[in-house]
Amino acid sequence: MISLFCCRLICGAAMCWALMPRQLVTAGFFRIQHLVVLGLSVLATMTLSAGYGPEAETLIPSGVTRGVLITIAVVAYVGSVIWTLGRRRLGLGSILLILGLSCLAVLGSQPLFTTSAELTRTLVVVSEFTSAWLIGTAVTGMLLGHWYLTATSMSLTPLIRLNQFFLSASVLRAVVVGVGLATCPSSLSDTTHLIWLLLRWLSGILGPFVMSLLIWRILKYRNTQSATGVWFAGVILVFMGEMAATLLSNEVGYPL
Numbered sequence: 001m002i003s004l005f006c007c008r009l010i011c012g013a014a015m016c017w018a019l020m021p022r023q024l025v026t027a028g029f030f031r032i033q034h035l036v037v038l039g040l041s042v043l044a045t046m047t048l049s050a051g052y053g054p055e056a057e058t059l060i061p062s063g064v065t066r067g068v069l070i071t072i073a074v075v076a077y078v079g080s081v082i083w084t085l086g087r088r089r090l091g092l093g094s095i096l097l098i099l100g101l102s103c104l105a106v107l108g109s110q111p112l113f114t115t116s117a118e119l120t121r122t123l124v125v126v127s128e129f130t131s132a133w134l135i136g137t138a139v140t141g142m143l144l145g146h147w148y149l150t151a152t153s154m155s156l157t158p159l160i161r162l163n164q165f166f167l168s169a170s171v172l173r174a175v176v177v178g179v180g181l182a183t184c185p186s187s188l189s190d191t192t193h194l195i196w197l198l199l200r201w202l203s204g205i206l207g208p209f210v211m212s213l214l215i216w217r218i219l220k221y222r223n224t225q226s227a228t229g230v231w232f233a234g235v236i237l238v239f240m241g242e243m244a245a246t247l248l249s250n251e252v253g254y255p256l
Contacts, residue, residue: 012136014099065108145228204241
């Protein structure tokens, strides 16, 4: 689970970097972000298949996934040097490369459920990438908010854009989870499953949605410190919700 969570975070963060107005953010932010990805990719490599067993079936073989994660670590290190030198055009190349590789890593970290139905596999893929988008927007927005403490002259546009991403991610995640819940072949009558499901919806979907609205209101007053504090709470809620969702999905054998 640790490896899968790291891969989701790398993928979601790279999505944010690729879509946000990078020209309005100082290069140092992306240098630090690449170093964070370096650490996450190493951790994901070390914990790959832990808890699932080497025989767990994935869309991509575990050996290939491990090679992809090692490549991400190398690209992240080189990218940190590129952004240190302020070479933004080359830096965009490292971002896109990390994004593509992390998509493969996400698919190679999530074990397939016992059923091989086409709908289930499609839902697994969509669920993984909406989860990555939600986790990535939460963490990247929180870290960018902290960056404003040292780069006080930056425009608020990037932070506002990331909050828009955060809001869209919570809505998309609600739609995908709703489809999974409506099509789930298993009955969620067990008390533990119901508790996880409740935590999943309150903490992982409703919580981020409310936090994004609060951040939007706070940023109207250009108060980045307060917005970052709310974003930090949003990160905790997202982590709790996605962890509960992963546990529930693996227990039920269906993406929820």
